Amino acid sequence: MAKLELIRNFCIIAHIDHGKSTLADRLLELTGTVAARDLQEQLLDGMDLERERGITIKSHPVRMHYKHEDGNTYELNLIDTPGHVDFAYEVSRSLGACEGAILLIDATQGVQAQTVANVNLAIRQNLKIIPVINKIDLPASNLPLCYEQMEEILALPREEALSVSGKTGEGVPELLRAVIERIPHPVLLDERGASALIFDSNYDAYRGVVNYVRVKNGSFKRGTKIRLFNNGIESEVKEVGFFGPEMRADEELAAGSVGYLIPNLKSPADTKMGDTITDIKDPCDKPLPGFKEVRPMVFSGIYPIDTADYEQLKASMAKLQLNDAAFMYQAETSAALGFGFRCGFLGLLHMEIIQERLRREYNMDIIATYPSVIYHVYMKSGEMIQVDNPVFMPDPSGIERIEEPIIDCHIMIPTEYIGDVMNLVMSKRGICTNTNSIDANHVIITARLPMHEILIDFHDKLKSITRGYGSMDYEPAGYQAGKLVKMDILVNGEPVDAFSSIVHVDMAYSRGRQLAERLRDVIPPQMFTIAIQAAVGGKVIARESIKQLRKNVLAKCYGGDISRKRKLLEKQKEGKKRMKLIGQVNIPQEAFVAVLKNSDVN
Numbered sequence: 001m002a003k004l005e006l007i008r009n010f011c012i013i014a015h016i017d018h019g020k021s022t023l024a025d026r027l028l029e030l031t032g033t034v035a036a037r038d039l040q041e042q043l044l045d046g047m048d049l050e051r052e053r054g055i056t057i058k059s060h061p062v063r064m065h066y067k068h069e070d071g072n073t074y075e076l077n078l079i080d081t082p083g084h085v086d087f088a089y090e091v092s093r094s095l096g097a098c099e100g101a102i103l104l105i106d107a108t109q110g111v112q113a114q115t116v117a118n119v120n121l122a123i124r125q126n127l128k129i130i131p132v133i134n135k136i137d138l139p140a141s142n143l144p145l146c147y148e149q150m151e152e153i154l155a156l157p158r159e160e161a162l163s164v165s166g167k168t169g170e171g172v173p174e175l176l177r178a179v180i181e182r183i184p185h186p187v188l189l190d191e192r193g194a195s196a197l198i199f200d201s202n203y204d205a206y207r208g209v210v211n212y213v214r215v216k217n218g219s220f221k222r223g224t225k226i227r228l229f230n231n232g233i234e235s236e237v238k239e240v241g242f243f244g245p246e247m248r249a250d251e252e253l254a255a256g257s258v259g260y261l262i263p264n265l266k267s268p269a270d271t272k273m274g275d276t277i278t279d280i281k282d283p284c285d286k287p288l289p290g291f292k293e294v295r296p297m298v299f300s301g302i303y304p305i306d307t308a309d310y311e312q313l314k315a316s317m318a319k320l321q322l323n324d325a326a327f328m329y330q331a332e333t334s335a336a337l338g339f340g341f342r343c344g345f346l347g348l349l350h351m352e353i354i355q356e357r358l359r360r361e362y363n364m365d366i367i368a369t370y371p372s373v374i375y376h377v378y379m380k381s382g383e384m385i386q387v388d389n390p391v392f393m394p395d396p397s398g399i400e401r402i403e404e405p406i407i408d409c410h411i412m413i414p415t416e417y418i419g420d421v422m423n424l425v426m427s428k429r430g431i432c433t434n435t436n437s438i439d440a441n442h443v444i445i446t447a448r449l450p451m452h453e454i455l456i457d458f459h460d461k462l463k464s465i466t467r468g469y470g471s472m473d474y475e476p477a478g479y480q481a482g483k484l485v486k487m488d489i490l491v492n493g494e495p496v497d498a499f500s501s502i503v504h505v506d507m508a509y510s511r512g513r514q515l516a517e518r519l520r521d522v523i524p525p526q527m528f529t530i531a532i533q534a535a536v537g538g539k540v541i542a543r544e545s546i547k548q549l550r551k552n553v554l555a556k557c558y559g560g561d562i563s564r565k566r567k568l569l570e571k572q573k574e575g576k577k578r579m580k581l582i583g584q585v586n587i588p589q590e591a592f593v594a595v596l597k598n599s600d601v602n
């Protein structure tokens with residue numbers, strides 16, 4: 001049999017928590033890729049952050065070898081993908097490297113919002129879908145409901161469904177067989193010339209830029225002279241190989257395969273996800289169909305706590321961006337925070353993850369500002385200004401109108417929660433445009449909401465209202481005018497630009513009061529009394545004050561234990577380092593986070 005016929009490239013797609021990583025573990029075990037004793041739980045979730053949160057953030061390719069009943073050994077390239085709405089772009093990129101997809105549905109939850117979104121992505125890429133009902137070991141599993149939803153919502157025939165338990169391994173051998181039998185093997189392109197699609201990249205401290213590629217035509221070896229289509233940069237291949245699951249160098253990476261390629265590039269910025277790599281000696285004429293450019297929707301400033309870390313933060317961001325195409329950054333300055341970066345993210349979870357990664361993987365001590373969407377500000381002069389940072393909101397006297405981004409949100413919930421969810425949507429300035437029953441007990445509510453309103457806690461609220469059974473997905477739906485104003489926060493009479501936000505007029509009072517109260521609680525008493533004020537257009541709408549106090553950390557230290565005293569003083573010094581001196585007031589890092597969290601009113 002030809003080599004290509006012995007290859008299967010596939011991914012696992014599912015709603016969050018439906019068990020992709022657990023199933024991937026079973027596949028690794030069953031194919032002997034990783035011995036059971038070496039198998040840490042959710043092996044492919046390599047980042048600490050992923051293990052801790054129990055979610056997959058990055059796609060992870062891995063190559064397995066499997067001996068089928070027909071006597072042949074197949075090369076299976078599996079790409080594990082994340083499920084959260086913010087990471088849909090990771091999913092679509094991974095799909096471009098595959099011919100098939102295992103679609104997992106949790107037997108106790110049924111079809112959820114992301115299941116639908118992922119199936120649509122897979123269909124658009126012409127992938128063969130194998131529907132798989134997972135977690136059948138659980139007593140609460142409801143197979144008849146899953147079959148019905150599969151047919152009704154996804155239009156997939158129930159006869160095609162397999163049922164498995166990623167936990168016990170039941171049904172997994174049958175699934176491997178189905179992968180071989182149902183997913184088509186890769187085929188060569190009609191076009192001439194070698195081509196490989198970059199579907200992901202990473203920056204390795206020792207080897208530099210590592211591109212994750214799917215070779216479509218031709219082959220790549222060490223020493224192959226290559227060209228990147230996007231920017232024409234030429235380079236030489238330093239190493240090729242595959243993930244088993246750790247990086248293993250190989251002789252060549254041939255058409256049909258998934259693996260990694262290390263080009264001899266200095267800067268992480270030289271490669272771009274979705275780009276095509278070709279062989280200079282055997283060039284292809286045109287690039288492979290790339291990926292839809294992802295555009296960030298949420299913006300926030302990220303600043304080093306210590307200004308001396310600016311250059312290091314910049315270098316860390318460049319590396320992080322290589323690994324995460326949807327993350328954007330550019331330099332900016334803030335009166336309160338100094339030199340830093342304006343960063344763009346796909347959503348709030350994406351933002352949190354990037355901030356955490358900067359802190360943990362790159363050891364950066366950072367402060368992030370209140371997130372914002374991009375506003376279109378139409379001036380009386382006829383000009384339109386895009387504002388992604390409240391600080392740059394022009395003077396209200398020159399503004400004709402402000403438009404904000406709107407999203408169409410699809411919310412899937414058990415019928416009993418319709419009323420509560422509609423109330424939630426209305427409290428966020430949204431309108432429900434449609435309600436569709438999908439079976440006796442479930443509906444999909446379609447709602448139109450300002451993007452800004454779902455930024456902070458909409459998803460959390462939806463989850464708590466529906467006891468975890470609600471799920472949502474959204475897409476941008478253009479812009480709409482709104483009565484929006486800039487709200488400033490003044491600490492000790494000075495506006496702190498990092499706390500500014502753009503709010504709807506009707507919510508300004510409650511939000512201003514809430515912010516002032518929260519800041520009062522997190523900013524420690526200082527040598528003098530401090531006023532905290534919220535103001536709109538120069539008018540103060542809320543005020544709180546922090547009473548003067550001198551914190552004597554040694555007060556509790558009786559006797560003369562000098563080492564204990566020193567420890568306390570050092571601790572206090574550490575505490576100081578984590579503060580930002582604004583005007584004459586030390587504001588702790590927590591204050592910047594506090595203004596973000598649990599905004600009940602907004």
Ligand SMILES: Nc1nc2c(ncn2[C@@H]2O[C@H](COP(=O)(O)OP(=O)(O)OP(=O)(O)O)[C@@H](O)[C@H]2O)c(=O)[nH]1
Binds near residue numbers: 017023055056136
């Ligand atoms: N009982 C049971 N639990 C399972 C099974 N598969 C996964 N789980 C559990 O379900 C939870 C989610 O599993 P993961 O494998 O992390 O899910 P995931 O789809 O990879 O999650 P994301 O990557 O964050 O989208 C974990 O607590 C697993 O232990 C199964 O077959 N049976």
